[in-house]
Structures are given as structure tokens and as C-alpha cells.
Amino acid sequence: MARRPRLLPAVGTARNLLAASLEGLLADPAGAGERGTPADPTDLPLVLVACSGGPDSLALAAVAAHLAHTGRCRVGAVVVDHGLQAGSAGTAGRAAAAARDLGLDPVEVHRVTVERDGMGPEAAARGARYAALDDAASRLGAVAVLLGHTLDDQAEQVLLGLARGSGTRSLAGMPESRGPYLRPFLDLRRADTEAICAFYGLDPWHDPTNLDPSYARSRVRGEVLPFLEDRLGPGIARALARTARILGQDADLLEQLSAEAYASLRTEGDDGTVLLPEDGLRSLPAALRQRVLALAALELGAFQPSFERLRAAESLLDRKGSAGPVQLGGKVSVHRQVRGRSVLRGQPSYGSLVLRNNGSSNGPGGQQLRRPIQE
The missing domain is CATH 3.40.50.620 (HUPs)
Known part of the structure; x- marks a missing residue:
């Protein structure tokens, strides 16, 4: 044998x-x-x-x-x-x-x-x-x-x-x-x-x-x-x-915390925009604040925004200079809502960052978060 x-x-x-x-x-x-x-x-x-x-x-x-x-x-x-x-x-x-x-x-x-x-x-x-x-x-x-x-x-x-x-x-x-x-x-x-x-x-x-x-x-x-x-x-x-492997564990936790923060801050505007209150964003650590902004952009159809674009969006919170818009990619932009212009019908929305997809009439409720392309 x-x-x-x-x-x-x-x-x-x-x-x-x-x-x-x-x-x-x-x-x-x-x-x-x-x-x-x-x-x-x-x-x-x-x-x-x-x-x-x-x-x-x-x-x-x-x-x-x-x-x-x-x-x-x-x-x-x-x-x-x-x-x-x-x-x-x-x-x-x-x-x-x-x-x-x-x-x-x-x-x-x-x-x-x-x-x-x-x-x-x-x-x-x-x-x-x-x-x-x-x-x-x-x-x-x-x-x-x-x-x-x-x-x-x-x-x-x-x-x-x-x-x-x-x-x-x-x-x-x-x-x-x-x-x-x-x-x-x-x-x-x-x-x-x-x-x-x-x-x-x-x-x-x-x-x-x-x-x-x-x-x-x-x-x-x-x-x-x-x-x-x-x-x-x-x-x-x-x-x-x-x-x-070590960083993967850290990233998982940060993503969980960011998703929870985004769910608590996010409001949907009447015209398919996503609103994030400035005070709420300022209260977050930078690591979470940037991820929350990225989640809003992804929901509206953008690809993952670069660090430089997210930092530019964060600068709107300083209330110095321009109110935007800042382009986050995929025709998604963010601007600071100026006084006297309402996004939510019948409600003042001053004090929010407003994200919109300028190339789509679909509201965020009809969008799916884009899955990051992995190796």
C-alpha cells in the first residue's frame, strides 16, 4: 500500500x-x-x-x-x-x-x-x-x-x-x-x-x-x-x-461612536438636505466630528471625502470668512446656514451646517451609504 x-x-x-x-x-x-x-x-x-x-x-x-x-x-x-x-x-x-x-x-x-x-x-x-x-x-x-x-x-x-x-x-x-x-x-x-x-x-x-x-x-x-x-x-x-489588526480595533470603536453621534445630531431638511447643528459638532472630539461629516456626505452619495475636504468643512464652524459651500466630492457640498434663510419648513435653522447633493433630486432617505471599496 x-x-x-x-x-x-x-x-x-x-x-x-x-x-x-x-x-x-x-x-x-x-x-x-x-x-x-x-x-x-x-x-x-x-x-x-x-x-x-x-x-x-x-x-x-x-x-x-x-x-x-x-x-x-x-x-x-x-x-x-x-x-x-x-x-x-x-x-x-x-x-x-x-x-x-x-x-x-x-x-x-x-x-x-x-x-x-x-x-x-x-x-x-x-x-x-x-x-x-x-x-x-x-x-x-x-x-x-x-x-x-x-x-x-x-x-x-x-x-x-x-x-x-x-x-x-x-x-x-x-x-x-x-x-x-x-x-x-x-x-x-x-x-x-x-x-x-x-x-x-x-x-x-x-x-x-x-x-x-x-x-x-x-x-x-x-x-x-x-x-x-x-x-x-x-x-x-x-x-x-x-x-x-490593532488599528482595526480602534477604527471599529471610532466608527461605532461616530454612527451614534451622527444619529443623534442628524436632521433631514425639507429639500433633501442633511442638517448638522454647529453646537453639537463643536462639542465632539475632532476624530468623531470629521467622521460625522463624512457619514453625512456618504449618505448623500459622495465617496469618502479626503482629510483636507473634511478640515475645510470643519473650518465653517469657526464662523470666520466664507459660509461656503465646501465641496466634499460626488457633487455633495456643505455650507453654513446664514441667518434669515430657513431649511426646515416653519422652523429657523440658523446654526446648522447644511449638506446637499447638488446633482440629485433624491432625498437622503432614498440613498444608501456607499460601501468603501476594499482590497
Whole structure:
């Protein structure tokens, strides 16, 4: 009898990380039949893997397939073809075939159109990708969508945030979970996923844009992070990922406090505006005040305003100089309500900052908060 190959430590770690990430979402193993196979597999919860065919997502698909074999869930895959590279359809087809060979079902390929709409190419591609994943998860009734980001991706994200001069949420990197999206491999190195692919005999696709120096992320990956590890020690990537985890906890608390403050201050005007009382805003710490202003802008349809735009909006509270408007992006502006002009019918509204979407007749009640585009 041939000996079974010894389990690679990285594979065992990856399996444990995935099981922990899906805790509470899987079927009870006590309900499984002989050899862990349930009587009716269609009753099992469905988990989808976002699979590009690269080492990270292919390793995740292989580990998830093992979990499906235990009879606690079904595992499928969604491959998104952005159509941005020559031969992208063939690459997507090979990724789908690899997922099917691993036993994943259903496996779907989604061809998307990437529309810039004022965003950079990477952000636009992310937006199109998440729209496709959202659609597939909703239509198929998936309990979770697995993303293959690793500790190295997290470290790169923190460095990019530092280079942009970003705030707490950006420096917190990518969350382990957000809604149905889970990132079980944030404690694994990229070398681990490559080793997992080799263990399973998989031939992953290597995205050529990862080596293209015209992309900031590629320069961080190929030049900056290796330089830092050479000069500061090989633990720098793990230290950056740990920083992201710490800041993520801080950002969660600040967002909770900001949402509570916004709910207590917000008033809706008769013409679809959002009013925030100046005295209430002044009483808040700067960290919360800026977040409250950002929440109002997001509700009215803007993208996340920059720090400089939020500071300009804050300056209206000084009651010096112009009463605005200050543009917050996405055709959303804010101005200080001047004496004698009412926003609320029959009520004086002097003493408020007024935010409006100048490009839409819809009131804020018909808007949805825009979800920040994540890696």
C-alpha cells in the first residue's frame, strides 16, 4: 500500500484558519452520515471562493475543497474576468477548470466591464469585481465569500496607506470579515500559499501586473517591502500586519461612536438636505466630528471625502470668512446656514451646517451609504 504524503504544516495551518473563519456558519458535524457525508448535500450551507487562479486564491480553493469533503458545507467558486488583459478569458477559463478539478461546485465565470467613473484603474476593477461577487453570493444563497488575501497583502496595504497619509481605517488594512466576505489567510505568508499549491500539484497563474512598476502596489511588493525586510529585519511584514489588526480595533470603536453621534445630531431638511447643528459638532472630539461629516456626505452619495475636504468643512464652524459651500466630492457640498434663510419648513435653522447633493433630486432617505471599496 502506497504511503500517503505527509501533510505539509502550511496546509494544516490553512485548514485550521479556514475552519476558524467559518465558525458558526458550517453544518453540525454530528449530523453527517457515514464518512462525513450528509444524506442530502443540497441542505448544506454554500461557501464561495473568489478565485483568480493565482497562488493565493487557488490554495484557498484547495483548502476549502478539503473542508467540503468533511460534509460540513458545499464549496463553489466565482471567477471574475475583468477583461483588462489580453487572454483574460483564457486565464479565467483555466481558473474555473482548476476549481472544478478540485471538486468545487458550482463554478461560475463572470465577465465584467470596468468603468473608471473618476476612479483609478485598480479601484474601478475592485468595484466591478465586488459587484459580481455580490450578485453571485445573493443569487446562489452563499453564507460566505472567501478572499485569498495574505499577510503580505496586508503589509503592502498598510505601507500604501502610510504613503498616502491615510487615517486609521485605511491603515487598519483589510478586515478579516466584512458582511459575507471573509479573509481566512491574513495570518499566512504568500510563500505558504505557493507551497500549498505545490502540495496539491496545482499550477497557479501569476498576474503580470504584480511585476509592473507602473502600479504603486507592485513597487511596494517588489521593491519597498523587500528593502525594509533587508534593512529592518524579516519580521517587518508581520509587524505591519499586527499594526493593522490593532488599528482595526480602534477604527471599529471610532466608527461605532461616530454612527451614534451622527444619529443623534442628524436632521433631514425639507429639500433633501442633511442638517448638522454647529453646537453639537463643536462639542465632539475632532476624530468623531470629521467622521460625522463624512457619514453625512456618504449618505448623500459622495465617496469618502479626503482629510483636507473634511478640515475645510470643519473650518465653517469657526464662523470666520466664507459660509461656503465646501465641496466634499460626488457633487455633495456643505455650507453654513446664514441667518434669515430657513431649511426646515416653519422652523429657523440658523446654526446648522447644511449638506446637499447638488446633482440629485433624491432625498437622503432614498440613498444608501456607499460601501468603501476594499482590497
